[in-house]
Amino acid sequence: MRVQSAVLESYEEDGETAVLLDDQVLVLSPLAAFIVAAAGAGGVEVEDLHVALVAEFGAPPTDDPLAATRGAVETLIQTGALTEASPEPR
Amino acid sequence: MPDDHADDACIPINLKALGIPVRLNVRGDQRKVLATQLRSAWSRCLVEEHLAGLDDPVTLAVLADTDGSAVAESRVALSSTSLPRLMDAISPAVTVAAIERQAGELLMLHACGLADPRTGRTIALVAPSGTGKTTAASTLGRHLSYVSDETVGVTADGTVVAYPKPLSVLVGPDDTVKQQVDPGVLGLPVAPERLELAAILWLDRDPDGPERPTVESMPTVRAIAQLSPQISSLTRFETPLRRVASTLHRVGGLHRVRYREVGDLRPIVSGLLDGAR
Helix, strand or coil: CEEEECCCEEEEECCEEEEECCCCEEEECHHHHHHHHHHCCCCEEHHHHHHHHHHHHCCCCCCCHHHHHHHHHHHHHHHCCEEEECCCCC | CCCCCCCCCCEEEEEEECCEEEEEEEECCCHHHHHHHHHHHCHHHECCHHHHHHHCCEEEEEEECCCHHHHHHCCCCEEECCHHHHHHHHHHHHHHHHHHHHCCCCEEEEEEEEECCCCCEEEEEECCCCCCHHHHHHHHHHHCEEEECCEEEECCCCEEECCCCCEEECCCCCCCCCEEECCCCCCCCECCCCCEEEEEEEEEECCCCCCCCEEEEECHHHHHHHHHHHEECHHHCCCHHHHHHHHHHHCCCEEEEEECCHHHHHHHHHHHHCCCC
């Protein structure tokens, strides 16, 4: 699955990040902010994202890293910070 | 409905709302009575006729008529046989028109604004609709200066643009129409000409809250998220979050107060206006 950011503006201060969506402002955790920034307007494959997340934050103590990444991505899609993107043409 | 012309059957009322000239063209067989009520309630926003045409006003047509069929057939949005209902409807219409014109220019907080009459330092008391802004204005404003009970407009350099509209008050417990009350009638002093935003205070009224009000400072990012639903036309700025952050930095951030009765806020408001952080 490929996802892209739906964030119009982000603002970081003292380790916290606010993001502006179409109709609301959300405060993101550092992990969520990393995912949204990594996705960007161009999009990212979730399979690639989980590698970057493990490099940045380490492996999750219990979950499989890819499953944990998918879970986080799903949550961000539900909140509107990410949208599903078309697969990158090969 | 826009209405760009006046005639003998029309009484123009010229207002300034959030710095924007707004002209009400009042027609109908009740126009004189309504015009008198408007001049009284909106006394702090009235503009002299000879100055009113200078700045491309927003014009709003108003029809006040005892003939119900004339009202029903008219295409005027602000029309009624009931003067109280018209007064109640005109207030948000003027506000919306001014907000629309200032979108992307002023940071417009959904807030009661009160100023120190000596210094012009202004506090914005932010609260969602129906949770205490007008009560705060009428209670705390007697010892300060009245800036607004609805919207506090702030420029990029921290200047506050006054909007001393009538206070919109539900008088009886079963009332559905808010009375529009001249701030002078409530004894609220006129604000100084130059106003500067000094503090932003989030009102969190809780009848079961602490006996003495408690105040906390919110980190900038959380403050932006807290305030954003109470900012009009936020997304019309080029970089909305940075604009809010810049305003927060200028005034020492967002403070949030939990309180039982609005009168308990007096020392907190005074402290913030005096510069105590």
